[in-house]
Amino acid sequence: MKDRRYALIWGGSTITGQYAIQIAVEAGYRVIAVASERTRRRVSDLGAHHVITRDGRTPADIADEIRSIGQNKIVLGIDLVGPQTATHGLSCLSKSHPARFAPLAVPAPPIAAPSNVEIVNVEMKRFVLDPESRQYAVHLADLVGQGRVKVPKVIVLPGGLQEVEAGLTRVRNGDMGGSKLVVRFGTSKLSTDRT
Ligand SMILES: NC(=O)c1ccc[n+]([C@@H]2O[C@H](COP(=O)([O-])OP(=O)(O)OC[C@H]3O[C@@H](n4cnc5c(N)ncnc54)[C@H](OP(=O)(O)O)[C@@H]3O)[C@@H](O)[C@H]2O)c1
Structure with missing residues (x-):
């Protein structure tokens, strides 16, 4: 067995x-x-x-x-x-x-x-x-x-917060084809805000 x-x-x-x-x-x-x-x-x-x-x-x-x-x-x-x-x-x-x-x-x-x-x-x-x-x-x-497990393909949306809604729609529509979606948030605006 x-x-x-x-x-x-x-x-x-x-x-x-x-x-x-x-x-x-x-x-x-x-x-x-x-x-x-x-x-x-x-x-x-x-x-x-x-x-x-x-x-x-x-x-x-x-x-x-x-x-x-x-x-x-x-x-x-x-x-x-x-x-x-x-x-x-x-x-x-x-x-x-x-x-x-x-x-x-x-x-x-x-x-x-x-x-x-x-x-x-x-x-x-x-x-x-x-x-x-x-x-x-x-x-x-x-x-x-060790290369024995492969990580899924990643699609990066570079536009920050305003891309989240479009990204969620894409996930909801089953439009990912086995890829993971990541929204990139820029840091320059955040550091500017803190100064
Ligand atoms: N309890 C926990 O700890 C835990 C942890 C992780 C995830 N989860 C849950 O597990 C589920 C999957 O999460 P995920 O982020 O890995 O998913 P995901 O990557 O967003 O999966 C989306 C994919 O599901 C496939 N799918 C849709 N309907 C299907 C069907 N009827 N039969 C087979 N495949 C179908 C589609 O691919 P195809 O079109 O290629 O079939 C679609 O691209 C979610 O409900 C999540 O909440 C739970």
Whole structure:
């Protein structure tokens, strides 16, 4: 079982999903990721063994394909999209092996799970403030430094505060194609203000 464990990442092209795919591959999982036609190549390049494209398909149809690949061996699942895909993702997990599922895009209350599945909820603020979390940041930085984990592409909007609204619209429209958006704030105006 150990060498055939599967991990499901639903939302493989999200920024979080891109890291999750690479970390799961590093940990020895065979990775099944759900993405779009547009980002399929990127997700595949990150190491996902199976990329299922979602364009024009229902979550139920996608879940059928996931189950046919995973064959009751999916023991780790992460949903990065929402309640509907989280429910379908959970239904793809192994029915007989101990499994873990992290519905990261679903706010509390947590979804119900079969007895073999542990639901892992991550509250970002608490995670960041917990000193125990430092080890994960250090390990991830090591993996990035060694070139074993690639950071997502970054698109920089140079215009400062007035670019934020346009940037948010772009994110809302799903127009990022797997890139992270960063708004650059100039410092010269701030230092002028202080003098
Ligand atoms: N709890 C926590 O600690 C925690 C931490 C990090 C993130 N999150 C949550 O995780 C989610 C993802 O965050 P993010 O910043 O990584 O996302 P992001 O980079 O903004 O993800 C946007 C991408 O999601 C993909 N997507 C949209 N609908 C999809 C669908 N139905 N199936 C598969 N992919 C879909 C689209 O890519 P394609 O068009 O290529 O499919 C889109 O480009 C958010 O809900 C965020 O709040 C939670």
